[in-house]
Amino acid sequence: MDLDVFVSAHRAEWDRLEALLRRRRRLTGAETDELVALYQRTATHLSVIQSSAPDPQITGRLSQLVARARSAVTGTRRASWRDVIRFFAYGFPAAVYHSRRWWIPTALVSTVTAVLLGWWIGTHPEVRSAIAAPSALRDMTRPGGEYEAYYSSHPAAAFAAQVWTNNAQAAAMCLVLGVFLGLPVLWILFENMLNLGVGIGLMSSAGRLDTFLGLILPHGLLELTAVFVAAGTGLRLGWTVIDPGPRSRRTALAEQGRAALGIALGLVLVLFVSGVIEAFVTPSGLPTWARIGVGVIAELAFLAYVYVLGGRAARAGDTGDLEAAERSATVPTAA
Known part of the structure; x- marks a missing residue:
């Protein structure tokens, strides 16, 4: 031209x-x-x-x-509470639903990785000795040791705020860094699964795996799901850089980036719920089955939210992106 x-x-x-x-x-x-x-x-x-x-x-x-x-x-349009309600009723669950082909495999592979790492550490004394001295390992895994004391070492409200901030930061990094072909996301995931695998391995070698699971599962089910959703969305964004499909790369990245931003905002609330459970339920005096039950209920509620509300919104055409009237005008481009 x-x-x-x-x-x-x-x-x-x-x-x-x-x-x-x-x-x-x-x-x-x-x-x-x-x-x-x-x-x-x-x-x-x-x-x-x-x-x-x-x-x-x-x-x-x-x-x-x-x-x-x-x-x-x-004209100028102001956000209202109706927009907030619509976002959480349709936009956010629809965006998570659309990303399910990315975050579900991410969750499965990551969980298997953590379990394999835990088995390797738990069954190989030389690996545990490379992590820390025997006395330090005993301090971490004994009753009332570091793993258990971690959840009650600070006031519950302050601990919930700290956990929420840390997890929201990790999720945001997965989403933001996904544009770099997803490579930083894989590293963040591996670090998280390594930490989980170390806990599984050390506590199982001390014969206290049941205690560890009673501590991690109440909040960990929902917390890790949120991290997997963020990581899967980040990987999807990275793949869009490589293969934007029939759209121009700029248009595809804009659409996926807006959806990723919506997911990030929604995950803030999900991680808040997880942080509250970690601060108030995990260290509580409830029986182990009751604490784990709270975590299972929270996880099932989130999955139902995504698959029922999100699936319905997705089938109605909602992608989690901005409405057509709020997006920039584009024209078709030749591949």
Whole structure:
């Protein structure tokens, strides 16, 4: 495409759109129709230039024009509690549901990895001796030792806030770093599974695996599911960089990135619930079966939320992305 010819052919339309946007008085009906038509054409022109002959100066001007025109056409919209309710009732569970082909395999592979690491550590004394001295290992695994004291070493409210912050940070890193082909996400996952595997191995070698599971399962089921969802979404985002499908890479990344941002916001609430369980239920005096039962109920509630509400919203066409009216205008591009 000859950019100079294209600009000469359409400059008058852009100037007219800018003139309409500068009007102080209220536009007439005919002028409003003209503004809408020019906005749509200019958005198409911007997309064509970006995909065929990107020029920083021209794309900068057209981007500004399209943004101003879009604001004039659609008006300013304020978020309301209805948007929050809609997000948690439809958008978030639909986005998690759409990502299930990524986070479910991630969960299965990660869990198997943690179990294998735990078996390797628990059955090989030389591996345990490389982790710490025998006396240190006894301090960690004995009744009332470091593993058990960890959950009651701070006031419950402060501990819940700390756990929530740490887990939300780990989930956010999985989502943000996924764009780097997913490689940092794999490392974060491995670190988490290694820590879990070490706990399984050390406590099983001390004959206290049941105690460890009673400590980790009440909150860990929901907590790890949230991490797996974040990691799977991050890996999906990384794969979009490699294979954007029939869309342009920019459009595909924008769609997946917006969905990932929605998942990140939703997981904040999921991890909050997990943190509350870890702070108030895990160290409580409830019987082990009751504490684990709380974790199982929370996990089943989340899965039902995703598969019932999310599945219904997904089948209705909700992807967790912004509504069509809130997204930037795009045109089809050749592969």
